[in-house]
Amino acid sequence: MNITVxxxxxxxxxxxxxxxxxxxxxxxVWSDHVTGTEQLAARLADTEVLVLIRERSIVxxxxxxxxxxxxxxxxxxxxxxxxxxxxxxxxxxxxxxQFPRPSYATxxxxxxxxxxxxxxxxQEVANLKQGGWQTTLGTVLHGSTLGVYGYGKIGKLVAGxxxxxxxxxxxxxxxxxxxxxxxxxxxxxxxKEEFLAQSDVVSLHMRLTDATRGAITAQDLARMKPxxxxxxxxxxxxxxxxxxxxxxKAGRPGHAAVDVYEQEPVVRANHPLLALDNALCTPHLGHxxxxxxxxxxxxxxxxxxxxxxxxPENVVNPEVLTRPMWRGKVQ
Numbered sequence: 379m380n381i382t383v384x385x386x387x388x389x390x391x392x393x394x395x396x397x398x399x400x401x402x403x404x405x406x407v408w409s410d411h412v413t414g415t416e417q418l419a420a421r422l423a424d425t426e427v428l429v430l431i432r433e434r435s436i437v438x439x440x441x442x443x444x445x446x447x448x449x450x451x452x453x454x455x456x457x458x459x460x461x462x463x464x465x466x467x468x469x470x471x472x473x474x475x476q477f478p479r480p481s482y483a484t485x486x487x488x489x490x491x492x493x494x495x496x497x498x499x500x501q502e503v504a505n506l507k508q509g510g511w512q513t514t515l516g517t518v519l520h521g522s523t524l525g526v527y528g529y530g531k532i533g534k535l536v537a538g539x540x541x542x543x544x545x546x547x548x549x550x551x552x553x554x555x556x557x558x559x560x561x562x563x564x565x566x567x568x569x570k571e572e573f574l575a576q577s578d579v580v581s582l583h584m585r586l587t588d589a590t591r592g593a594i595t596a597q598d599l600a601r602m603k604p605x606x607x608x609x610x611x612x613x614x615x616x617x618x619x620x621x622x623x624x625x626x627k628a629g630r631p632g633h634a635a636v637d638v639y640e641q642e643p644v645v646r647a648n649h650p651l652l653a654l655d656n657a658l659c660t661p662h663l664g665h666x667x668x669x670x671x672x673x674x675x676x677x678x679x680x681x682x683x684x685x686x687x688x689x690p691e692n693v694v695n696p697e698v699l700t701r702p703m704w705r706g707k708v709q
Contacts, residue, residue: 439464480531525577533583599625
């Protein structure tokens with residue numbers, strides 16, 4: 379099969395042990411990122427199997443209709459970036475397993491951002507390399523309040539890290555979220571306003587849905603303390619467009635650490651957060667870790683192997699398999 383992997387920014391995929399599972403196939407791995415339908419259609423013209431890395435590329439109907447040879451899309455994780463209905467209409471199978479375990483990589487990276495922010499580590503490293511010495515005064519986490527917005531798999535891990543650092547952990551989210559957090563011994567806020575006003579660090583850990591899109595408004599951010607830190611390793615769209623940049627300029631919250639953006643990769647000239655001294659910005663590194671890649675891509679490649687054998691796994695659109703036009707019927 380002719381297999382294409384898009385958006386491997388680090389050139390990491392061929393170095394993974396699981397890559398061996400594609401032996402015998404023609405595999406092309408692209409490390410740069412293109413967005414236009416024309417460019418992607420040209421790049422994928424001969425592709426029969428497309429392997430995606432999370433939501434880095436949008437696969438819409440306009441693109442799919444330009445790819446008559448495409449039979450399978452395989453990845454790991456949620457699929458909001460794939461037009462599954464168009465895939466079904468065109469006879470393209472979509473296979474995407476879900477992580478049965480929390481993303482330890484993202485939870486640990488979240489905590490790294492918190493420490494880097496409150497102790498001004500990036501600034502001090504840069505200053506030292508330029509011949510300087512101490513220029514900032516950090517803040518201790520012990521005894522302060524960590525606000526965890528969303529108590530799913532990752533939020534639960536981050537809350538545990540906060541407890542280990544001697545922080546008071548305060549949770550906010552849906553009623554079911556609050557019940558789980560309370561059962562685990564964590565404090566829960568009586569309202570979102572109370573949650574934001576009391577927290578010294580707020581870390582977002584919600585799924586992006588219609589209900590959570592723009593859940594953090596300009597008014598919410600204005601309720602945070604002047605010295606507070608907002609951390610977002612989940613989804614940029616959880617915050618209302620432009621609200622965080624304006625809030626940081628106004629001084630509430632005083633700092634932000636951000637790993638996710640509305641459009642990725644980020645071009646410096648196009649993102650105002652990169653120009654703010656009180657924003658620590660990283661290039662969506664939360665899930666980018668070797669063990670997580672071996673786990674996720676191992677499953678994505680297993681899905682390719684199973685599909686080629688005529689026994690598809692983790693099929694998102696199973697109705698496509700019953701149609702005469704199913705492209706996956708390997709001759």
